[in-house]
Amino acid sequence: MKKLKNFPYEHILVLGLAKSGTAAAAVLLEQGKRVRINDQKATEFDSNVAKLKEMGAELILGSHPIRVLDGIDIVVKNPGISYDNPIVAEAEKRGIAVITEIEIAGQLANRHIIGITGSNGKTTTTTLTTEMLKQSEKRVKVAGNIGIVATEVAKDLEQDEHLVLELSSFQLVGVDQFKPKIAVLLNIFEAHLDYHKTWENYKQAKYNIFKNQMDDDYLVYNAEDESLVEAAKQARAQKVPFSVKNRQIDGAWMDETAIYFKQEKIMERHDIVLLGEHNYENILASVAAAKLSGATNEGIRKVLAMFTGVKHRLQFVGNYHGRLFYNDSKATNCLATQKALSAFEQPIILLAGGLDRGNGFDELLPYLDHVKAMVLFGETAPKLKQLGIKANISTIRDTENVQTAVQAAYEISEQNDVILLSPACASWDQYRTFEERGDMFIQAVHTLV
Structure with a gap:
């Protein structure tokens, strides 16, 4: 295993286990560090x-006494633990650094990291970039917020291997020296304010992905997002924009017929099979990151000619009795649901609802033109019902959960309708994860026949 070269801490508190805390604790112990574990x-x-x-x-174990900080040099915090946690707040008060496991992974990976973040599209872009490198016969591994602990992969990364990391704001807020060779910023809008407290805090967490980059690194960013264009001015890295509109950029772009990297044509647009106009941004970001990492045009073309999407992200589940079922359970905010609704021209029956974080849904209103019916569940069902009434949607059903919503949607559907699960909300009021929610949707669809 590689040694942690820039980690001058000997007594470490790992706060919260789960998968990331367990992996971080194991690596630190193997490195000869003194590790104290605190988990409730x-x-x-x-x-x-x-x-x-x-x-x-x-x-x-079993509680969080303040004494867990006694004699501690640094805290490695589970990303899900908020910064108003008493232990975290006390650590910061004492001047003890608080990091996440990504910081450790970054040191072990030896600068072969492609880090990808954004409010939406992270998983699709991470998967596309990884597959483009694989199809170009590059050695590559993937980890991070995609469900694989980064430290576990980074500790055994070979010298010639790339590590593609999907990175959430929860992970990025706790980095110190973390520095990917290629940073990708897809988009940014207000999200997770229950965790970050302010819009500014959330943005700064995302911008941590490039804060330590140097002149020989690359920042791939969305040239259509004004916030990111402004933020990129702070970066020392070489800037590589991508745009679905602007053809005058020195990065990844497209016109009506093809996609390009700089002045090089990559492939025809009609050969791309991934559904949804919003996915062109994810594709262009992936092309830029892959090309900067040595991917071939042929490898990129192979992926884009076959890739239909990741599970739970506008995933086509099947055609049953002329109804098209799509699982977009990963749509945990309004922007993701906007993009899903924009992907279809057919009549849509929208299945939506979930955890109430205090936000409204009026920003969905302009995207409901093709929605013929809504089937609602979870804490936000009353708010979404008011939205449907405002949009003059005549058929609105309340149901208990995703499973019953599938049956209700099928009963009111007709041939050629799209039955779309795109909740616009987190799943935690009824399900442990958005994956569990999506799996319940898929299972319910399969029981219709």
């Missing part, structure tokens, strides 16, 4: 906890 829900009988104890970890 874990017990000494859990297999991962028992293993870490055998490796020499000190355990403080």
